[in-house]
Amino acid sequence: MTVPIFHCTLRLRSYILLVSLLLLSCQQNNEGQRAAELQSTTPSWYANAVIYNLNVGSFKDSDGDGRGDFKGLTSSLSYLSDLGITAIWLAPFQPSPDQDDGYDITDYFGIDKRLGTKEDFQTFMKAAKARQIHVLMDIVINHTSVEHPWFKSARADTSGKYHQWYVWASQKPKDFDQGMVFPGVQTETWTFDEPTGKFYFHRFYDFQPDLNYQNQEVRLMARDVLRYWLKQGVDGFRLDAVPFVIDKPETGAKDPEHMFEILDELTAEIRKVNPEAILLGEANVAAEENTDYFGKDATRLQMMFNFYANQYLFYALAKGDPTAYGKALEEFRDKPSKGQWVHFLRNHDEIDLDRLEKKQRELVYQRFGPEASMQLYDRGIRRRLAPMLVKPELIKVAYSVLFSAPGAQMIRYGEEIGMGDDLALRERLSVRTPMQWNESTSGGFSSSKETYRPVIAYGGYGYQKINVVRQFKDPQSLLEFVKSMIHLRRQHPEIGLGNWKIHPSSQLFILEYQYQDKRLLTVHNFSAESRTFEPASDLSKDRLRPLLSGNDGKTIPAYGFQWFNINSGS
Ligand code: NOJ
Numbered sequence: 001m002t003v004p005i006f007h008c009t010l011r012l013r014s015y016i017l018l019v020s021l022l023l024l025s026c027q028q029n030n031e032g033q034r035a036a037e038l039q040s041t042t043p044s045w046y047a048n049a050v051i052y053n054l055n056v057g058s059f060k061d062s063d064g065d066g067r068g069d070f071k072g073l074t075s076s077l078s079y080l081s082d083l084g085i086t087a088i089w090l091a092p093f094q095p096s097p098d099q100d101d102g103y104d105i106t107d108y109f110g111i112d113k114r115l116g117t118k119e120d121f122q123t124f125m126k127a128a129k130a131r132q133i134h135v136l137m138d139i140v141i142n143h144t145s146v147e148h149p150w151f152k153s154a155r156a157d158t159s160g161k162y163h164q165w166y167v168w169a170s171q172k173p174k175d176f177d178q179g180m181v182f183p184g185v186q187t188e189t190w191t192f193d194e195p196t197g198k199f200y201f202h203r204f205y206d207f208q209p210d211l212n213y214q215n216q217e218v219r220l221m222a223r224d225v226l227r228y229w230l231k232q233g234v235d236g237f238r239l240d241a242v243p244f245v246i247d248k249p250e251t252g253a254k255d256p257e258h259m260f261e262i263l264d265e266l267t268a269e270i271r272k273v274n275p276e277a278i279l280l281g282e283a284n285v286a287a288e289e290n291t292d293y294f295g296k297d298a299t300r301l302q303m304m305f306n307f308y309a310n311q312y313l314f315y316a317l318a319k320g321d322p323t324a325y326g327k328a329l330e331e332f333r334d335k336p337s338k339g340q341w342v343h344f345l346r347n348h349d350e351i352d353l354d355r356l357e358k359k360q361r362e363l364v365y366q367r368f369g370p371e372a373s374m375q376l377y378d379r380g381i382r383r384r385l386a387p388m389l390v391k392p393e394l395i396k397v398a399y400s401v402l403f404s405a406p407g408a409q410m411i412r413y414g415e416e417i418g419m420g421d422d423l424a425l426r427e428r429l430s431v432r433t434p435m436q437w438n439e440s441t442s443g444g445f446s447s448s449k450e451t452y453r454p455v456i457a458y459g460g461y462g463y464q465k466i467n468v469v470r471q472f473k474d475p476q477s478l479l480e481f482v483k484s485m486i487h488l489r490r491q492h493p494e495i496g497l498g499n500w501k502i503h504p505s506s507q508l509f510i511l512e513y514q515y516q517d518k519r520l521l522t523v524h525n526f527s528a529e530s531r532t533f534e535p536a537s538d539l540s541k542d543r544l545r546p547l548l549s550g551n552d553g554k555t556i557p558a559y560g561f562q563w564f565n566i567n568s569g570s
Contacts, residue, residue: 044302045235046134047408047496048497050086050410050490051411053091053413054089056070056073057114057452058434059072059076059435061445061451066451067114069116070121077127077133081133084483084490086134092140099205100207101348101428103204108228122232125232125234135235136234136237136280138238138240139225140241141240142204142210143241144211145207146206150162151166154166165212167201167212168200169198170199182205183379203241213246213259230270230274236279236280237270238280241282243285246260246263260293263301264299267299279300279301280301291334298335298339301339311364313345315363317367317389317394317397318364340407343407344402344411345399345415347412348428349380350380351364352380374423383421383423384415385398386461386466396478396561397524397560399482400524401524403495404495406496406513414433417467418466432453435468437469443457444468488548498518508523508531509523521563522563524556525558525559527558528559530558531555533555543569544564544566545564548561
């Protein structure tokens, strides 16, 4: 018999309250226990990581100077915890003249004063650890800024040791105008340097001279840098521009020789300080090169971004047909068991569509970035996800595909609320505008009206409409959806660790996972037509339990999806 609480005596009421609290705490304990179980079955923290990428300067300003800082980030950790992410990847935060948004460093051991002090960084690290959030930092060791004291010295004294730390040629190399990473903006990779009368090599902009990794001192320096930050407590690094760190520029721009042993050395160094720490590589390479980059047993890179799957996902979405995406996942299936793929939709750069065939790329442009101002470097799109995909159901299916992709996942700040882009900003800055927290001044990013980069303050993506607080209050918002997908993802370690297979289907994308006693099936409809889902015959004995509301799992609406637990039939 249920007892209406308002008819009870005070004693009985207290008793009921106590029982409810006990039940609640029991439920929470069960969840905690389940999370702990998952942890203990997870061999490495990174296999099932959900990584959140942000720029300290664009995230949250604590002191009203118009630029985000570590204090602001620390105060936002409860938001990130609630979102459910398990790791943060910090974009470069070391001193820099900021000609490439921090990817041009002048001191590897420092913290950009504008972002805070060493103490602020340490406070942030402590607070992140307290919330069990791992911290990865960008490490940009392929090149320095031209303003770095090492390069200044290299220019001033050609017989000094720092001269050898960079890559020089006395004669203009034949391929001086080949191999640019930013074509259309960058015109050469070897630039004449007046003071030395020589040419220096720069894979990226001319203000980013490449360090010479054939020089042992440079290699030792790189290891020192890693050791230093590991001792500050970071859990690993997003290694910038991996193929260029290890190439030998004088062997040609097209197909240079690589020194993979450098990656072995870096990982060995990391292991000495923290055996659990990792290198997450930015290496947009072809399928047959993956093994070389991971190394046998992931002794080189432990994680790699899956750029290949990313571009084929946009192609498949543009076409309304998942086949090419499934094929891309298959082509990138091989990896060492201790290595992990990181899937993502958007990052801080353009969507790189370089590996698509011309016709495929044209289709993606046509669908998601038709104007010249939306395209960049003759290979990509410089837009955020929401303005590209527009339809809420298309955005949601993209997220569901992401969180069910075999590997770990990464999302970029602001994508969880569907922030827009600012095409008036140059190159990739279009997708790096400040975080939109609420409807107050500068979108709650800063108390100042003058921000170091404009907050989007107009149109459908302006902070007045798109912000965290507004979406927090709306159970139907993108933020709530993304949060629920992250939480669902974390309940399924089979996605990071299990065996997977794609079920043949011309209409739907059907992925099955198996890990220990867990089995999961995810079904996605990339098209604008609803589709019928008929489980493959080898599943006919099993019971499929839908995990999401919204459809019955039999008819998958246009851009719809469903996840199922598979309970084995006897
Ligand atoms: C790759 C980074 O993702 C990009 O933002 C940067 O401009 C270049 N490396 C140069 O560091």
